Amino acid sequence: MxxxxxxxxxxxxxxxxxxxxxxxxxxxxxxxxxxxxxxxxxxHDKSKLEEPEKSILHQNTVEYKSYKIGSPEYKAHLKKVKVALDHHYAMNSHHPEHYKNGVAGMDLLDIVEMFCDWMVACREHGDGDIVLSILENRKRFGYSDEVTQILVNTAARFAKVE
Missing domain, CATH: 1.20.5 (Single alpha-helices involved in coiled-coils or other helix-helix interfaces)
Structure with a gap:
């Protein structure tokens, strides 16, 4: 049955x-x-107001902002302020350098804060090109095509807002 x-x-x-x-x-x-x-x-970035970041970055910010993101001068400058950056990355999880495995260690909150930080940083360097920043940082951090495209898509959405 x-x-x-x-x-x-x-x-x-x-x-x-x-x-x-x-x-x-x-x-x-x-x-x-x-x-x-x-x-x-x-x-966000409150550690920049503490030592060792404050004095090092204060002395080097004008020079830093004169370099195009990804340029040889920009890369050399990162080495020049390494002590401040090492502290900054240790204190701020929105930087891939905070994690042993870089971007792969981040969560979505980190990624959103990183993206917003890059939006502002690329403007501070005078070129204002967030897509260039995303592509340069892809070389630097080795994130995937998919992450690259998501960041580019988000930049396009923000371009419509501003």
């Missing part, structure tokens, strides 16, 4: 209820994410 399976009735009301629950749960996670981003924004 075959066992008869009972047909489950899933009403439109059930569907609407479940969909509302899904939406509310997604909203909750997005709000937590936004709150964590906000908290990070309030402490």
């Amino acid at each position: 075959r066992e008869m399976t009972k047909k489950v009735v899933y009403t439109e009301q059930d569907y609407v209820r479940d969909t509302h629950t899904h939406i509310e749960n997604v909203q909750r996670y997005m709000q937590v994410f936004a709150a964590q981003l906000h908290a990070r924004s309030m402490v």
